[in-house]
Amino acid sequence: MPLDSRILDKFRAVVGRGLITEDSQLHTYECDGLTNFRVLPQAVLLPTSTEEVQAIVRICQREKIPFVARGSGTGLSGGALPVEKGIVISLARMNRILEVDLPNARMVVEPGVINADVTQRVAPHGYFYAPDPSSQSVCSIGGNVAENSGGAHCLKYGFTTTHVLALEVVLPDGSIVHLGSRTLDRPGYDLPGIFVGSEGTLGIATKIVLRIVKKPAVIQTLLAAFNSTEEAGAAVSGIIGAGMLPAAIEMMDNLAIQAAEASVHAGYPNCGGLLLVELDGPAAEVEHLIDEVGKICTQCGAWEIRVAQSEAERAVVWKGRKAAFAAMGHISPNYIVQDGVIPRTALPKVLSEMERMSAAQGLRVANVFHAGDGNLHPLVLYDGRIPGQEERAMELSIDILRLCVKCGGSITGEHGVGEEKKSMMPEMFAEPDLETMQLVRCAFDPEHLANPGKVFPRTRLCAERTGPYHPHPLEAAGVAQFF
Amino acid sequence: MDAAWSDLQALVGAENMRAATAEDAVDGVVPQMVIEPGGAEEVAGVLKIATGAGLAVIPRGGRTKMDWGNLLRNSERSGTLILSTSRLNRVVEHAWGDMTATVEAGCTFQRVQETLAQHGQRLALDPLWPEQATIGGILATNDTGPLRVRFGSLRDLIIGITLALPDGTLAKSGGKVVKNVAGYDLPKLATGSLGTLGIITQTIFRLHPVPRETRTLSFSTADGAAANALVLAIQDCNIVPTGVQIRAASSAMPEVDLRFEGTAPGCEAQIEQTLRICSGARRVEPPENVWNARSELWSGTESLIVCKFTLLPAELGTFLTSIRKLSEALQWSWRLVAQSVGVGYLRLDGGNSGNVVSALQNLREELESRGGSLVLLRCPLAIKSKIDVWGSAGDALPLMRNIKAQFDPEGVLNPGRFIGGI
Numbered sequence: 001m002p003l004d005s006r007i008l009d010k011f012r013a014v015v016g017r018g019l020i021t022e023d024s025q026l027h028t029y030e031c032d033g034l035t036n037f038r039v040l041p042q043a044v045l046l047p048t049s050t051e052e053v054q055a056i057v058r059i060c061q062r063e064k065i066p067f068v069a070r071g072s073g074t075g076l077s078g079g080a081l082p083v084e085k086g087i088v089i090s091l092a093r094m095n096r097i098l099e100v101d102l103p104n105a106r107m108v109v110e111p112g113v114i115n116a117d118v119t120q121r122v123a124p125h126g127y128f129y130a131p132d133p134s135s136q137s138v139c140s141i142g143g144n145v146a147e148n149s150g151g152a153h154c155l156k157y158g159f160t161t162t163h164v165l166a167l168e169v170v171l172p173d174g175s176i177v178h179l180g181s182r183t184l185d186r187p188g189y190d191l192p193g194i195f196v197g198s199e200g201t202l203g204i205a206t207k208i209v210l211r212i213v214k215k216p217a218v219i220q221t222l223l224a225a226f227n228s229t230e231e232a233g234a235a236v237s238g239i240i241g242a243g244m245l246p247a248a249i250e251m252m253d254n255l256a257i258q259a260a261e262a263s264v265h266a267g268y269p270n271c272g273g274l275l276l277v278e279l280d281g282p283a284a285e286v287e288h289l290i291d292e293v294g295k296i297c298t299q300c301g302a303w304e305i306r307v308a309q310s311e312a313e314r315a316v317v318w319k320g321r322k323a324a325f326a327a328m329g330h331i332s333p334n335y336i337v338q339d340g341v342i343p344r345t346a347l348p349k350v351l352s353e354m355e356r357m358s359a360a361q362g363l364r365v366a367n368v369f370h371a372g373d374g375n376l377h378p379l380v381l382y383d384g385r386i387p388g389q390e391e392r393a394m395e396l397s398i399d400i401l402r403l404c405v406k407c408g409g410s411i412t413g414e415h416g417v418g419e420e421k422k423s424m425m426p427e428m429f430a431e432p433d434l435e436t437m438q439l440v441r442c443a444f445d446p447e448h449l450a451n452p453g454k455v456f457p458r459t460r461l462c463a464e465r466t467g468p469y470h471p472h473p474l475e476a477a478g479v480a481q482f483f
Numbered sequence: 484m485d486a487a488w489s490d491l492q493a494l495v496g497a498e499n500m501r502a503a504t505a506e507d508a509v510d511g512v513v514p515q516m517v518i519e520p521g522g523a524e525e526v527a528g529v530l531k532i533a534t535g536a537g538l539a540v541i542p543r544g545g546r547t548k549m550d551w552g553n554l555l556r557n558s559e560r561s562g563t564l565i566l567s568t569s570r571l572n573r574v575v576e577h578a579w580g581d582m583t584a585t586v587e588a589g590c591t592f593q594r595v596q597e598t599l600a601q602h603g604q605r606l607a608l609d610p611l612w613p614e615q616a617t618i619g620g621i622l623a624t625n626d627t628g629p630l631r632v633r634f635g636s637l638r639d640l641i642i643g644i645t646l647a648l649p650d651g652t653l654a655k656s657g658g659k660v661v662k663n664v665a666g667y668d669l670p671k672l673a674t675g676s677l678g679t680l681g682i683i684t685q686t687i688f689r690l691h692p693v694p695r696e697t698r699t700l701s702f703s704t705a706d707g708a709a710a711n712a713l714v715l716a717i718q719d720c721n722i723v724p725t726g727v728q729i730r731a732a733s734s735a736m737p738e739v740d741l742r743f744e745g746t747a748p749g750c751e752a753q754i755e756q757t758l759r760i761c762s763g764a765r766r767v768e769p770p771e772n773v774w775n776a777r778s779e780l781w782s783g784t785e786s787l788i789v790c791k792f793t794l795l796p797a798e799l800g801t802f803l804t805s806i807r808k809l810s811e812a813l814q815w816s817w818r819l820v821a822q823s824v825g826v827g828y829l830r831l832d833g834g835n836s837g838n839v840v841s842a843l844q845n846l847r848e849e850l851e852s853r854g855g856s857l858v859l860l861r862c863p864l865a866i867k868s869k870i871d872v873w874g875s876a877g878d879a880l881p882l883m884r885n886i887k888a889q890f891d892p893e894g895v896l897n898p899g900r901f902i903g904g905i
């Protein structure tokens with residue numbers, strides 16, 4: 001049932017032409033990057049300011065209309081999937097970079113700013129924004145914040161959460177609050193820490209203070225070809241064991257290499273396991289260590305090693321890796337991307353087990369990993385036209401996640417739980433764990449209006465727990481009103 | 484009440500419970516009991532009984548920072564219990580191949596570090612008083628040292644946690660892998676929460692290698708502005724120190740310390756580059772234990788005041804000037820150690836001059852007006868009863884209260900000691 005016209009009028013009064021209700025246009029918003037889940041929203045609103053977001057959320061609060069925030073819609077877990085009877089609030093028009101503060105290495109941005117634009121803005125001054133999801137040319141900072149997105153270089157530099165210092169947030173009750181501060185260690189609970197990665201369930205970020213990082217003096221990328229992923233995995237352990245912390249360590253198996261070659265011709269050697277190791281830092285340090293990396297790779301069986309030195313050479317080497325997901329389209333009509341994490345030492349075991357599982361289901365699995373931090377992206381290839389294959393592919397991808405959990409890992413390293421993996425949460429967490437996490441939800445959004453039904457398999461009913469108000473002793477004594 | 488004591492005794496054993504003495508006092512309040520549960524389940528059990536009996540519970544680790552926080556508000560509770568984590572003292576697992584470690588909350592930092600060093604690894608953190616301070620206490624107070632310029636603070640190192648809640652729930656969050664976004668990030672929420680949401684029983688950290696080489700160099704600078712300029716110049720070039728701090732005092736010129744870690748050639752090359760950048764400053768011999776300068780701020784007299792301050796890195800120089808003016812007017816002596824990331828520690832020795840409180844408030848206002856903060860870590864009780872040690876939580880205070888109300892609706896854990904009287 002569509003929203004009644006009284007409510008639509010209220011929305012229109014806030015955003016004017018930024019209100020979409022036409023079915024044909026609404027379809028654009030019915031899913032995110034995970035296209036097998038679709039729900040048509042009641043309406044899509046495109047606010048242009050914090051005040052407009054606040055006005056929209058207030059209406060939602062009064063009318064008990066659930067809302068889903070949306071950035072660029074590239075999420076891979078159904079996080080921005082609309083909810084029944086709900087609206088979508090797209091932050092795409094709030095895309096201004098508000099402030100660049102180089103002496104303090106801070107930037108203030110609106111949530112709709114595209115990830116790559118942040119770095120582009122400060123690159124001329126020798127700075128960059130470290131979290132670099134492969135989708136960086138299209139995904140938004142708001143989406144990154146919600147998913148705590150990672151990228152190849154997070155092994156050394158940390159994930160989104162390390163780089164978000166403060167946020168302005170519209171809470172589900174319509175109030176505006178400021179979490180964290182431009183300075184570090186704001187007294188009180190670490191609210192940015194809990195908001196980042198909350199997948200749109202705690203409110204809508206409307207301003208974000210980011211930390212930017214000085215570009216390293218030197219970056220070198222080494223590419224090594226091995227006969228197998230086992231050998232490549234041993235080299236990863238060797239590098240870490242030698243006490244190095246590379247900026248990135250990425251691995252691809254033969255199927256992933258074939259796909260990358262077919263799509264972007266990165267010039268990768270045709271091998272069983274390919275490793276990309278990037279070192280950055282002071283020149284003397286990097287030059288010394290890249291030799292060591294090369295030696296370790298050779299010892300582990302690498303038969304070809306190339307070191308990309310120039311920016312152009314590096315770009316070519318990375319091109320194949322960054323295009324790996326999309327490249328699957330060249331070797332398979334359909335595929336499912338997964339996002340499991342394992343302790344790095346479990347890699348050989350998990351790989352051989354995955355091989356067995358893929359043979360048993362008769363489906364190919366290509367592997368692209370952030371090998372340094374154990375984040376696997378198995379791509380389960382299938383043909384949706386063949387009856388039953390899609391189901392088998394789903395089953396296989398879920399079984400792979402189970403395997404990750406069994407080995408002490410996680411069901412998601414960076415794509416989030418969203419709609420897709422909420423039913424897997426109990427495999428990783430016990431009931432009390434999930435109930436406890438939801439206490440946070442109850443504190444932020446007791447009525448479950450912000451992206452309801454995501455992340456958790458069951459919704460905790462929020463007890464009215466305001467607690468007795470205790471005036472601070474100083475407040476009571478009339479000495480002070482600090483808070 | 485007696486029923487509660489006997490229930491507690493039945494749970495943990497008589498030998499792990501005793502009446503508290505003056506030595507156990509927290510800011511002058513002597514609790515009734517000290518209890519030392521033997522594991523996470525027992526911690527949860529103790530909390531459940533204490534909650535049922537209307538007790539207040541003060542979690543305690545290595546007793547090094549028990550005076551951090553506001554005065555305890557236990558008047559509405561039927562009694563007060565210190566819950567010591569001293570028996571939760573194991574390094575449960577060092578998965579060195581994965582560079583993670585699982586550690587119980589009561590384990591001292593030094594013990595953890597010694598265990599990890601056996602495989603050439605470390606928790607890249609340099610907290611105060613590592614011989615006594617426990618992992619749980621370090622986390623609850625979010626205590627980080629100069630290494631954070633390179634490795635981040637506790638929130639960047641912790642990947643998993645087990646919390647015992649007042650209702651007896653034992654809840655895990657995070658996990659054993661460095662990269663993990665399944666569910667809300669409770670390890671971060673617990674970090675710096677001063678034990679007001681739950682008692683940390685176990686933690687999991689990501690680790691870093693012990694550096695191959697370490698080098699330190701120090702410079703003497705003309706004044707605060709020059710020291711600040713030097714630190715900013717270092718930040719704005721692409722050398723990567725693992726420690727950058729300013730030491731300053733009423734009686735001396737500010738000095739800047741830099742630490743480099745890595746390969747020998749890497750360290751040497753960075754030192755050379757640093758010397759070029761700092762050609763205007765005079766190189767001096769670093770004092771012994773220079774990277775412990777922070778802990779030395781606490782040494783000595785009773786009337787001591789130690790504050791933690793935060794500000795934007797580019798405002799360190801201005802702040803130094805303010806301190807100098809303020810202390811001259813009040814005839815205080817002062818010393819401070821500030822990390823380049825904008826976190827510092829200030830010691831004031833001023834006797835009991837009457838206007839200390841208002842001077843601290845002015846200083847705090849100046850910092851808060853630019854997004855910073857001033858937190859009193861140590862001060863005489865007479866001062867603590869006149870000032871909130873934390874300062875303002877801004878418009879997020881209601882949200883913080885909601886969180887507290889969800890986790891600890893009855894106000895069992897450390898009542899009143901946290902920000903805004905939480």
Ligand SMILES: Cc1cc2nc3c(=O)[nH]c(=O)nc-3n(C[C@H](O)[C@H](O)[C@H](O)COP(=O)(O)OP(=O)(O)OC[C@H]3O[C@@H](n4cnc5c(N)ncnc54)[C@H](O)[C@@H]3O)c2cc1C
Nearest residue numbers: 071072073074075079133134140142143146150200205414
């Ligand atoms: C080809 C491809 C490659 C990818 N590679 C990576 C990768 O390397 N690493 C990685 O981590 N991810 C990767 N992703 C996943 C995705 O790009 C990230 O999750 C990204 O952060 C999503 O951003 P978005 O703007 O598209 O958000 P959306 O998909 O629009 O939304 C994602 C979530 O954020 C919430 N949200 C959006 N804006 C706000 C806001 N302002 N306030 C509160 N909540 C908000 C939404 O409700 C939703 O739950 C990839 C995706 C694709 C398609």
